[in-house]
Amino acid sequence: QVQLVESGGGLVQAGGSLRLSCVASGGTFSTYAMGWFRQVPGKEREFVGCVSRGGVYTDYVDSVKGRFTISRDPAKNTVHLQMTSLKPEDTAVYYCAVAMSRGLLRRADEYMYWGQGTQVTVSS
Numbered sequence: 001q002v003q004l005v006e007s008g009g010g011l012v013q014a015g016g017s018l019r020l021s022c023v024a025s026g027g028t029f030s031t032y033a034m035g036w037f038r039q040v041p042g043k044e045r046e047f048v049g050c051v052s053r054g055g056v057y058t059d060y061v062d063s064v065k066g067r068f069t070i071s072r073d074p075a076k077n078t079v080h081l082q083m084t085s086l087k088p089e090d091t092a093v094y095y096c097a098v099a100m101s102r103g104l105l106r107r108a109d110e111y112m113y114w115g116q117g118t119q120v121t122v123s124s
Helices: none
Strands: 003-007 010-013 018-025 033-039 046-051 058-060 068-073 078-083 092-099 118-123
Touching: 003 092, 018 033, 018 092, 018 118, 033 068, 033 078, 046 068, 046 078, 058 068, 078 092
Parallel strands: 010 118
Antiparallel strands: 003 018, 018 078, 033 046, 033 092, 046 058, 068 078, 092 118
């Protein structure tokens, strides 16, 4: 069983930055891939990015490439999502998730554990 707690969301103006954090407890941090997703009301949960178990490889949805960066901090069992040049269309609840497998995984159904989500609101 893995528990995930996200933090760092908030209200920011367009062009601003936020850093989301997700602390994992339970399991062994180095054995699972991690991802970030986002969701707005009435829409399906959308893949944002993911990072491999070792933290070397990352993958992002095209709309955030060059603006968002995922990193892992094994010493703190934490994964970060650094978001820059934020746009109003980035407004959503952001979730981190854990997949008990290797690789770069884009589908929500490939992830087993989810955090409670943190709201990000970007004003124009």
